[in-house]
Amino acid sequence: MELTLSTPALLFPAISLLLLAYGQRFLTLAALTRELYARNRAQPDTRLKAQLHNLRYRIGIIRNMQIFGVASFFGCVLSMFFIFASMPILGTWVFGASLLLLLISLALSLRELMVSIDALMTQISDLD
Numbered sequence: 001m002e003l004t005l006s007t008p009a010l011l012f013p014a015i016s017l018l019l020l021a022y023g024q025r026f027l028t029l030a031a032l033t034r035e036l037y038a039r040n041r042a043q044p045d046t047r048l049k050a051q052l053h054n055l056r057y058r059i060g061i062i063r064n065m066q067i068f069g070v071a072s073f074f075g076c077v078l079s080m081f082f083i084f085a086s087m088p089i090l091g092t093w094v095f096g097a098s099l100l101l102l103l104i105s106l107a108l109s110l111r112e113l114m115v116s117i118d119a120l121m122t123q124i125s126d127l128d
Contacts, residue, residue, distance in 0.1 A: 003092045005083050008076040015073045015102065022069060022109070026062045029055055054119050061112040068105035072098045 033055045040048040075098025082091035 001092075003079075003083060003088055003095060005080055008079045008083075008091075008095050008098065011072075011076050011098070011102070015069060015076065018105065018109075019066065019069050019073070022062060022066050025112070026059065026066070029059055029062065033059070051119070051123075054115065058112055058115055058119075061108055061115065065105050065108040065112065068101050068108065072101035072105060074098075075101060 036048050036052055075094055079091045079095035
């Protein structure tokens with residue numbers, strides 16, 4: 001397979017949208033964390049502490065999602081540079097690494113989604 005400049009460039013819109021979505025998830029969790037923290041400071045509650053612990057875990061996952069997403073984006077740009085500089089073999093290897101980083105970011109995203117769903121199910125379990 002021959003790698004051209006346009007191949008890594010195809011991932012730019014996808015990675016950009018992923019990073020935007022990851023950033024939005026982080027901002028939402030940050031706002032919720034601040035709200036729950038203030039409520040817990042005003043009136044301590046073990047359930048709120050458990051929710052804050054869960055949010056801390058999810059924020060850590062999102063941080064790693066963003067790190068791997070940015071590294072993937074960087075790899076795509078670096079791959080394009082190597083292809084442009086007439087080093088296609090190095091460009092191909094860097095692009096492969098970039099795809100691997102993107103897969104890790106997506107796997108972390110799936111994990112965060114599963115933790116988020118579990119938290120919601122725990123939250124509404126007392127309604128049953």
